[in-house]
Amino acid sequence: MTLQLNGEQLTIRDIQRFLAHNDTVEITDQALSRVKDSRATVERIIRDKETIYGITTGFGLFSDVRIDDKQYNQLQVNLIRSHACGVGEPFADNVALVMMVLRLNTLLKGHSGVTVGLIDQLIYFINHRIVPVIPQQGSLGASGDLAPLSHLALALIGEGKVVYQGEVRDSKDVLQELGREPHTLQAKEGLALINGTQAMTAQGVISYIEAEDLGYQAEWIAALTHQSLNGITDAYNEQVHKARNYQEQIDVAERMRDWLAGSQLTTRQAELRVQDAYTLRCIPQIHGASFQVFNYVKEKLEFEMNAANDNPLIFDEDDETLVISGGNFHGQPVAFALDFLKIGVSELANVAERRLERLVNPQLNHGMPAFLSPEPGLQSGAMIMQYAAASLVSENKTLAHPASVDSIPSSANQEDHVSMGTIASRHGYQIVENARRVLAIECIIALQAVEHQGVEKLSPRTLAKYEALRSIVPSITEDRQFHKDIEAVAQYLRDDAYSSDEQ
Template sequence: MTLQLNGESLTINKIKELLYQSDEVSVTDDAYQRVKQSRATVEKIIENKETIYGITTGFGLFSDVRVDEGEYNQLQVNLIRSHACGIGKPFSQDVALVMMVLRLNTLLKGHSGVTVDLVDQLIYFINNRIIPVIPQQGSLGASGDLAPLSHLALALIGEGSVYYKNEEVDSRYVLNLLNRTPLRLQAKEGLALINGTQAMTAQGVINYIEAEDIGYQAEWIAALTHQALNGITDAYHENVHKVRHFKEQIDVAARMLDWLEGSKLTTSQGDIRVQDAYTLRCIPQIHGASFQVFNYVKEKLEFEMNAANDNPLIFDEDDETFVISGGNFHGQPIAFALDFLKLGVSELANVSERRLERLVNPQLNNGLPAFLSPQPGLQSGAMIMQYAAASLVSENKTLAHPASVDSIPSSANQEDHVSMGTIASRHGYQMIENARRVLAIEAIIALQAVEYKDIEKLSPKTYDKYQALRKVVPSITQDRQFHKDIEAVAQYLLDHAYSNEI
């Protein structure tokens, strides 16, 4: 199966399929034609010796400095080399792959003025899984993700490092191995590769995929907790949620009832208590609000995935061609969205930690052993797992500070407001990893708690989940190194993020 790109119709689901099924990409004929037309405009600019930013001039504060005609191509190479100053650990291979796909899709809109050779080089790297090594830090998120995308561009021209067959090697080595010629950058092409938001957007796409999955995973984990605490199902009745109108809340309530259908551990109001604490009773409202966030973020990401966001932009309309310097590289819309995503993720972890606290606290857990210890006093049981979860949610609260409210001027104040969107994307992913581990802790504790209540009384769907998780983590019969269990369950949850399973 091949993912066909045309600059207009790329979706997160298509990216998910690419990552999960190892698809190749191809380009439509009409997209190739747009690339050729925009390139012809660049050639005319060069032929007519026009003064156009980034083609015949320098960059940033040097935008008024005219470059000699014979040095247009060298200007682009110098740009890539000088801007490749990323710092820190590299983005994951998935993020770097998505970054290439997104940059390719942008170029196919026909507003960037690149050559067909550049397009074909990107396709070759994607389809052969030659993945640039791209440091995560160093982008301000305006004027594009300049540093990260420069490392991407370096790989295309045979410089820098790449992952090939999961080994980090020199790009030139891989190209020689595959008998592939490094790309020779032409006028405008270096700038066209790095002026854009593909680093923050690519990491944002991965964030969205994994955050949405955490939202779904949180429901069946919460359903186990609900049964361990003999929770009341009345609060999930559709009438309650329809009168509030939020679709996501209605959907969560319906899914919770589906997970709990057939359980002999749930109760009705008045059986044991009149109403549950908020962390059980308000799952549709709390989780549903996170799904509202995710839906907002998805829309903004898919806009950007199909946007022309470099500078300058080339237009060919009504037999007239013109070039405009603008600011579509500014990451503010995506920065806001990715900061918002952090809030949705943070709350899933917050409420999970409060639920698992109810499971281990003998004052709240409806008769379960304190900390679910097999020998209270001699053995601590799940006591410190709750500490670990509390630490993670507290860390998330610090990471949730919006990166997008910060700005530092750059390029001698020519670029005097920036988005910091890539920081938002990176912090968001840290929060997702933390949230997944909190949910893993709740799952481990809920599995143990339902054993005290009789697993045969579980709903059929959660019983299946119980059986699947018991292959990953055993029952707690004595104290052990629980960090191994937490990591094993977290990995189980991550492994399902791209599989279209709930």
């Protein structure tokens, strides 16, 4: 399959399908025409020796330094080499791949002044899955993701590291093997590649895809817990949730009713007790609020995915050409959204840990063995799995502190406010990973708990989930290395995010 890019209509679902199906990309004729027109403007600027930031001048504090016209191309190469200061572990391959797709898409808007050759190089790298090795740390999230995107650019010109067919190699060696020339940067192209928010946005898109899927996964896992504790279904009554107006809450309640339909383990109001604890009773309110966050984040990410966010920008309108230095590279809108995502995902894990505590605590689990141990005292059962979940939840609370409230001036105070959006994106994905493991732990414990209550009494939909998961994680008949079970279930949950196009 092919993902068609035009700079205007790229969605998160497009990216999800692109990754799930290992798609290639192509560009529209209209987008290519815009690229050619904006490049013609850059060539005119060079010919007329105009003073335009980043084309005929230096960068940042050096914006007032005029560059000799014979050194315009070298200026761009120097920019990439000097700005490739990323440190730490590299972004995951899928993040780096999406980074290239997003950078290509923004260049297609026709405001960046790049050559068709650069567009072709990006398409080649994407379609042949030549994935730049891009260190995660080192971006301030304003003036663009300068350090990460410089590592992306290095790969295109044959000077960086890439992952190709599962191996980390020098870009120049891979290109030579494939008979492909490194791209030679022309005036404006280095700046056009690195002035932008594609690192934070790409990681944000991956985090969003997996976070949203976790939201859906949390519902059937919660439904297993609900049945294990003979939860009351009245709290999910449609009238209750319509009375509060939030559509996401209404939707979660409806899905919970569907998951629980036909169960012989659920109860009605006052049948065993009048009402459940909040972690069961308020699942639609709590999970629904996270879906409200996800919807906000999706909107902001998709705006940014189709935005022109480098500098300067070229506009050709009404027979007038404008080249304007602005600040669309500033990551503040994305930083806020990704900090918000951290909170939404953290709470999914927070409430899941409190639910699983009710399953293992003999004071709360309605007569099941303490820690669901097969031999209480001799065997610990799920005791330390709850510890692990509590640790992850606590770590999330630290990571959820907003990165966007911080700013450190750079470039001798020329760039005196920055977004730290890339830190928000990185911490956000750590929270997603932690939350996934908390939900995996709740799942393992809930699977065990329903065996005490009667698997045959489960609702048909959750029984199907029980049977699927039992092929991954067996019943707890004796103590074992539960970290293997946690990772196996977490991988099952992770894979689901890319196994289908829609929920």
